[in-house]
Amino acid sequence: MNAQNPASAGGPVVEGPRDPEHDPRASYALEPEYVAALTERLVATGGTTAEVRSPLNDAPLAHVPQSTPADVVEAFARARRAQIGWARTPVEARQRALLRLHDLVLDRQDEIIDLIQWETGKARKHAFDEPLHVALTARYYGRTAARHLATTRRPGVVPVLTRVEVNRVPKGVVGIISPWNYPFDLALIDGIAAIAAGNAVVAKPDAQTVLSALLGAELLEQAGIPRELWQVVAGDGAEIGGAIVERADYVCFTGSTATGRLIARGCADRLIGCSLELGGKNPLLVLRDADLEKAAEGAVRASFSNSGQLCVSMERIFVADQVYDRFVERFVARTEALTLGSTLEWGNDMGPLISRQQLDTVTAHVDDAVAKGARVLTGGHARPDLGPYFFEPTILEGVSPEMTCFGRETFGPVVSLYRFHDEADAIARANGGEYGLNASIYSQDGARARFLARHVKAGTVNINEAFAATFASLDAPMGGMRESGTGRRQGAEGVLRYTETQSVATQRLIRFGPQLGMSDEAYAKVMNANLRLMKKLGRA
Incomplete structure (x- = not known):
């Protein structure tokens, strides 16, 4: 490619615009009925819409209803009601839903890829990466969630007489703010782990790529995830992003470092956790x-x-x-x-x-x-x-x-x-x-x-x-490390971030205090002797 003449020989091979008469998918994602069916899932009652244009040709793609801060409040209220029952759903049932999602994503990948391309303009082989990664993620947590979330035993302070268990309990409602560059993948993969852990989700996709995220929500419902459990709001981050941070029990954000800092400050003010994948x-x-x-x-x-x-x-x-x-x-x-x-x-x-x-x-x-x-x-x-x-x-x-x-x-x-x-x-x-x-x-x-x-x-x-x-x-x-973020997606860390650690200890036979009229001083001597004995026995 000649840098001085972008149209010269040796440059990238050019494909012309597609021919609507010979491409059965040419107007697929622009069908008003299709867009209406997707946007019906939005919590958006303000009556305003925003035009989305396709980077492929700069033509209007859809008019997306916009959510207000009050809609965000309503979305969290719905999600909280649904989360109560979902948290009581056995992990195995949640896993089965994720495995069904795996199959649905593969079955409908052509539709998914088309929509991703319309919203982002990316080459088809790169759009394919998105349903591929979502399917991988659904299958992974569909196979491993129970193992990651299982109650574990820990050594008690008094061998045999102190039983200690560590539970992983869901945080509640997770706010997920996803970007435009991987609109289907990043709208779903973090939320898949959240619902596997027993949480509900309120998702805010980027304004350019709301349709791909809504298609993901449709597939989740078809897989058996209760519709109320996964709420979607749409709008400018400056308009409704703060409302999400104010109400979530945990926030997952993918985007710029500058916005990540703002979200981290808001979460710190509320003493809630967040994971940030940044620049x-x-x-x-x-x-x-x-x-x-x-x-x-x-x-x-x-x-x-x-x-x-x-x-x-x-x-x-x-x-x-x-x-x-x-x-x-x-x-x-x-x-x-x-x-x-x-x-x-x-x-x-x-x-x-x-x-x-x-x-x-x-x-x-x-x-x-x-x-x-x-x-x-x-x-x-x-x-x-x-x-x-x-x-x-x-x-x-x-x-x-x-x-x-x-x-x-x-x-x-x-x-x-x-x-x-x-x-x-x-x-x-x-x-x-x-x-x-x-x-x-x-x-x-x-x-x-x-x-x-x-x-x-x-x-x-x-x-x-x-x-x-x-x-x-x-x-x-x-x-990421440093200014590229905090927290991790994928693996055990990717699901455990959405849980609270709860320790439960059951004590038998003895209590932690003087026994049978023993003085406080005698009790202290007995405990000191026990500490020395435990060290000799190699106890932690």
């Missing part, structure tokens, strides 16, 4: 012994999946001097071979950005870098000829600290390359800044890469893979 400026390291073909292929997926609008995607690539030129040659060639298009069909590698605002941000970051001396190896331009919000996959070299994209998250198809001399230098530079969400290391020495991973300040580190290995391994926790 990232994720690094990928290519060591001198890396398989360069695999590294280049992985770097393309790491940087340009979902047009770079992925919280765990890479925006910084550090490459060993010994292999830098050979890696760059392969990386640029693979990037220039990507297919860009705005159709619902398989075959495209990248779709448009979500909005004009996102396009403006990406453009500003690239223009700022170029003006201050960065070199564009490929890409670097908006592509209005492909659609309203397209930006070419872009590789920059020579990015320095005074440039906006050096430390600030771009959240678009832009990645910067850096040489390194030794691995300690690479780790130090990868740890620069305040983020710590995801990282990747390419090396043929797995043991060495795993050793280095322990020194990377990131909640997940993938070896010889971009991000999918950790994100799809449901038994492993996923989340």
Whole structure:
């Protein structure tokens, strides 16, 4: 791709707009009856609507009813009533509902993918990742929730005579605020764990992608989750987000670090917990012994999946001097071979950005870098000829600290390359800044890469893979360090965050006090002797 001429030969292959006469799904998600059936699930009584436009063609997609703060209050009231009965539902029954959800998502994945594409514009192969991950999550907690939530025995203070059990009880109603970049997946996966633990959910999806979240709510009900248990509200975060924080028993948020801070403060004021998956400026390291073909292929997926609008995607690539030129040659060639298009069909590698605002941000970051001396190896331009919000996959070299994209998250198809001399230098530079969400290391020495991973300040580190290995391994926790967030989704931590720990101790035969007229002083001596004995016996 010639950076000076975005339409020149060698650039991404272009697919034209789809033909409504030959594409049976061309107007699928725009059918008024379909949109009305989905939005009927919203708790929204204010009478106002907001227009949603598709990034595929900037055409009106739907008019979504908007919720008021009073609607949020009503949604929580409904959810609380439903949660009482749900908490008494055996965990095994909840698991069966999740396994039914697994099958429903797979059965209806074409419909789900279509709707995701209409709302986000992403390529079909990236839209497919969403029902795939939801199905994986539903199956995982459908198989493991009982194990994670089971009452456990702990040693009592007096052997045999003190029985101690630890219960996991649901928090109540969980507020889930999800983003636009993975509208079906992130609207559901955190809530799946919450309801597995016996909670109810009040969900607020991003204003651009409400329909995908509502389709998820429909599937939950069809799987056997009581409709009242999963409430959905719609509206601007500044308008109703605070009302969710004010009433939830726990808040789960995925989005920007700035908004995450506001939510954390609100939760702290109420002394409730929250989990926050926030921004990232994720690094990928290519060591001198890396398989360069695999590294280049992985770097393309790491940087340009979902047009770079992925919280765990890479925006910084550090490459060993010994292999830098050979890696760059392969990386640029693979990037220039990507297919860009705005159709619902398989075959495209990248779709448009979500909005004009996102396009403006990406453009500003690239223009700022170029003006201050960065070199564009490929890409670097908006592509209005492909659609309203397209930006070419872009590789920059020579990015320095005074440039906006050096430390600030771009959240678009832009990645910067850096040489390194030794691995300690690479780790130090990868740890620069305040983020710590995801990282990747390419090396043929797995043991060495795993050793280095322990020194990377990131909640997940993938070896010889971009991000999918950790994100799809449901038994492993996923989340960020530092300003990339707090708390973890997935695994035991992903469900236990929605519970309160309750210790129950049953005492038999003796009491904790002087026995049979024993003086307080004699009791103290007996207890001291017992403490020494327990230590000798190896008791904790």
